[in-house]
Amino acid sequence: QTLKYVNISTNALSGVLKAETLPRKLTEFFAHRNNLEGKIDAQHLPPELRRINIDENRIFGSINFEKLPESLLTFVSSKNRISGLVRFARLPAQLKKVYVSFNEIEGSLDLNEFPPSLEDVSFQNNSLTGIIELDVLPSTMINVNLGKNRLVGALSLTMLPDGLRRLSLGWNQFEGAIDMSHLPQNLIHLDINSNRLIGSIRLLALPKALRWINLSNNQLSGRLDLKNISTNVSSLDLRNNRFQETVEMTSEIHQQGH
Numbered sequence: 001q002t003l004k005y006v007n008i009s010t011n012a013l014s015g016v017l018k019a020e021t022l023p024r025k026l027t028e029f030f031a032h033r034n035n036l037e038g039k040i041d042a043q044h045l046p047p048e049l050r051r052i053n054i055d056e057n058r059i060f061g062s063i064n065f066e067k068l069p070e071s072l073l074t075f076v077s078s079k080n081r082i083s084g085l086v087r088f089a090r091l092p093a094q095l096k097k098v099y100v101s102f103n104e105i106e107g108s109l110d111l112n113e114f115p116p117s118l119e120d121v122s123f124q125n126n127s128l129t130g131i132i133e134l135d136v137l138p139s140t141m142i143n144v145n146l147g148k149n150r151l152v153g154a155l156s157l158t159m160l161p162d163g164l165r166r167l168s169l170g171w172n173q174f175e176g177a178i179d180m181s182h183l184p185q186n187l188i189h190l191d192i193n194s195n196r197l198i199g200s201i202r203l204l205a206l207p208k209a210l211r212w213i214n215l216s217n218n219q220l221s222g223r224l225d226l227k228n229i230s231t232n233v234s235s236l237d238l239r240n241n242r243f244q245e246t247v248e249m250t251s252e253i254h255q256q257g258h
Contacts, residue, residue: 001025009033009053017059019044032056032076040077043067055079055099066090078102078122089113101125101145109146111136124148124168135159147171147191155192158182170194170214183207193217193237203229216240 032055039061062084108130131153154176177199200222223245
């Protein structure tokens with residue numbers, strides 16, 4: 001069988017999805033937004049598979065990510081019921097995108113284990129735990145979403161990948177102070193809301209690309225000076241912190257607020 005591309009997305013398909021029944025020459029498989037169920041046995045996926053998207057189905061059980069095909073570039077399986085302890089020690093070397101958001105996976109994330117080609121990861125809304133070291137992210141990284149887990153520890157934002165555009169770490173248990181003076185120049189979106197951050201923040205020398213900042217629901221304090229904030233920032237959310245000293249704002253920001 002020579003079938004290489006299959007797209008059955010956005011139907012009302014039901015039944016059990018079995019990796020071993022997929023065409024062996026398949027390179028791209030899209031089946032998101034159906035009612036498919038079953039447990040995905042990664043080692044039985046087609047050996048030449050490059051892209052798979054099974055978002056928004058009823059896939060359950062654990063997935064051995066270390067058995068994914070070596071040819072794989074994209075793995076997307078958000079909004080399912082994938083569970084169990086996961087390890088990412090031997091992900092495919094060419095992997096660029098992994099989305100497993102809104103599932104029930106557990107375990108810790110050793111970012112040193114991410115392949116050097118990885119660009120886009122989302123593990124939002126799972127039960128991941130432990131400390132993460134952002135300074136060892138692959139240099140290719142563009143988007144990181146680890147929001148709504150149980151990650152802990154201090155955050156270092158001073159050695160992030162130069163090409164990083166979106167960093168979402170909200171709704172975890174990160175603590176300590178943060179240094180925003182050396183953010184990547186390409187960063188557009190920064191979200192660290194609803195953690196345990198403390199100390200003061202400096203909004204000087206922000207990247208010119210930065211448009212959206214959310215540091216709400218933390219324990220940040222001290223003097224809040226918006227006088228020299230980049231005019232490119234269009235959304236700044238600092239609700240529910242402990243700032244007490246006088247807020248200084250430019251006349252331009254005042255005008256935007258009215």
